[in-house]
Amino acid sequence: MFATLPDLLRLLVVPVFAWAAIRDVRTRRLPNRLWPPLYLFGALLLIWEAVSLWPFAGFDGRVFLLRAAISLLFVAPLGYAFWYLGAFGGADAKAMIALAVIFPTFPAYEVGGLVFPLVDTDIGVFSLTVLTNTVLLGLAYPAGLALRNLVRGEVSSSMFLARPVATDSLPDRHGRLFEDPDGPTRSGLDLDALRMYLRWRGLTLAALRRDSDELRDPDSVGETFDPTDGGTHVGPRTDGGRAVDAGTDGSAGAPADLDDPWAAERFLDDIDHGAYGTDAATLRDGLDVVAREDRVLVSPGMPFVVPMAVGLLVSLTFGDALFALLGAVGLV
Incomplete structure (x- = not known):
């Protein structure tokens, strides 16, 4: 595998989110102490990359600043806004903020001649890709619940929700x-x-x-x-x-x-x-x-950290599913 050292270190987050997803399913509770180390970890990686691009005079430096700004000033506050409006639980918002800090830009991993993620976006804000993939995965949950009810013969107007x-x-x-x-x-x-x-x-x-x-x-x-x-x-x-x-x-x-x-x-x-x-x-x-x-x-509700963990894995391998879908129908 070929990748920059910061991008390789970012892969350490994957098992952390996998553990969080399993715990969230079992208890619907995630400890607050989980998030500060992730914020610090992401901040250190962000500083590392910023120092390597200093003084941001070239195109790559300016694009990095723009993408980091979108991730930190749009995606991260969006997690707080979703919590404030009641769409997210507290842990869901903190997880989204952590991803915005750790993954402001697209990582790149070359394996066997292939570069992952396979599908990049024009914007290039990786935390936004994780969010859109998470939402798409979340939309499958009501369909799965309805299918389960249908198989059990429990057909009703609420079968998609309960x-x-x-x-x-x-x-x-x-x-x-x-x-x-x-x-x-x-x-x-x-x-x-x-x-x-x-x-x-x-x-x-x-x-x-x-x-x-x-x-x-x-x-x-x-x-x-x-x-x-x-x-x-x-x-x-x-x-x-x-x-x-x-x-x-x-x-x-x-x-x-x-x-x-x-x-x-x-x-x-x-x-x-x-x-x-x-x-x-x-x-x-x-x-x-x-x-x-x-x-x-x-x-039963759905702990949002679960599709977020799966969405992170999909984002690191396939890339942006929404961007690929829009591209397939000629919209991008």
């Missing part, structure tokens, strides 16, 4: 409920918020389903506990116990005139941080659903 699962399996799942008592909804209860609530009350989901009539009364709340952040890998388990029998309506006969059903407002007031944007009404609706239904619709 799938039915056993309610008792929710403690180990990620995503959000795709239904409330009135039917399908895109603003259902976040499953991390559900785990936070259960831990706050010291309950398992099975216990909540079994004794839902009693537990819906806010006066039933006794000692409360640390809700954690709702992750599956931290805090007490929220499964276990004996679930209600199939077909039992866990909310039947529950009082309808409670001031704060499920103590939802008390829970949100008591915790020292938010519950993933959950309000009291959403929490109550979600608890009513999981207390009553044996199977629920769940939108």
Whole structure:
């Protein structure tokens, strides 16, 4: 393999992103300590290349400055903007910023007479290529979910966005409920918020389903506990116990005139941080659903770091898929 030393060192990022993708799938959590070393690593490589091109008098130097500026001043802030608008999680934004710092320009690797990536772009901003490849890969996720539902015979209007699962399996799942008592909804209860609530009350989901009539009364709340952040890998388990029998309506006969059903407002007031944007009404609706239904619709969501890791690998080998597609139809 022939490449510059900075480009060879950049390949060290690939296993880091592979590890991050696997951890994100398993826990939906990435440690904050992961990102500062990557930012520093990218900054050192950027300085290394800048020094080699100093004083940027030639064409190559000016192009390098332009591409680095686009990556650092457009792609990196774009990651923050996506997080601010709610399109990204915090780790997704930090990962995108890391790629913008580490890969401002296209690397080049000559192997067996071929130069990778195979498809370059006129702009030449590699972090932008990783982003577009990531988006294209992300668009395949709803299609894959729909195909899975179709194979299982679970055909519905929401098959591209959610799938039915056993309610008792929710403690180990990620995503959000795709239904409330009135039917399908895109603003259902976040499953991390559900785990936070259960831990706050010291309950398992099975216990909540079994004794839902009693537990819906806010006066039933006794000692409360640390809700954690709702992750599956931290805090007490929220499964276990004996679930209600199939077909039992866990909310039947529950009082309808409670001031704060499920103590939802008390829970949100008591915790020292938010519950993933959950309000009291959403929490109550979600608890009513999981207390009553044996199977629920769940939108599993997609950890964006996963297609980002795959997109990085595709970008380093094939190159820019969108640019190749546009070229094939004569648009570039």
